[in-house]
Amino acid sequence: MTTLPTNQDLAQGKAYVAPGITVYYDARRCVHVANCVRGLPEVFRPGERPWIQAAQAGALAVAAVVRTCPTGALHYALDSEGPEAPQAPTTVTPLPDGPLVLRGNLILQTPGGEVRDVRAALCRCGQSGNKPYCDGTHAQVGWKSGEG
Incomplete structure (x- = not known):
């Protein structure tokens, strides 16, 4: 279930x-x-x-x-x-030079514990001050995903 x-x-x-x-x-x-x-x-x-x-x-x-x-x-x-109900199926979309955007019935492990959610943008650069979430630091540090 x-x-x-x-x-x-x-x-x-x-x-x-x-x-x-x-x-x-x-x-x-x-x-x-x-x-x-x-x-x-x-x-x-x-x-x-x-x-x-x-x-x-x-x-x-x-x-x-x-x-x-x-x-x-x-x-x-x-x-x-x-x-709001989660989107089905769950999707993961990497944004060029940015976060992973997730939509669906999500269970995220955070420093504060498990979080259930329907949408999230997760850090890929490793520099976010709000991990696992993206806080836009990738743009400040010039991180590139190598896509494109």
Whole structure:
């Protein structure tokens, strides 16, 4: 039997509550890909506080944009359905000169213990200060994957 992540598993970071949805943001996992800002600029407003204003769009639209976050810095739980379900099958995509992007029913071993998740960007350069997650250090140190 497959065990899916629960609200407790995904509820890492600060919660932003709006009608129909709660969005969770874990700043330590954000590498500023900005899919959220491009996808719903009326909701994801980095120049304002609070920067996530989930009530500015429908819950399903917010959930759809959160699912585009490759790092897992953003998660959601819909009031009607609970936490986001993992993608099937699980995929692993190496980004050129960047992290491994995972999507699926994930069980990650971290320094803090086992973490269940649905999306993550994992460090490949070995220099992240937030291992196993990518924190963007690869760009600062000039790490190259040798792909391409």
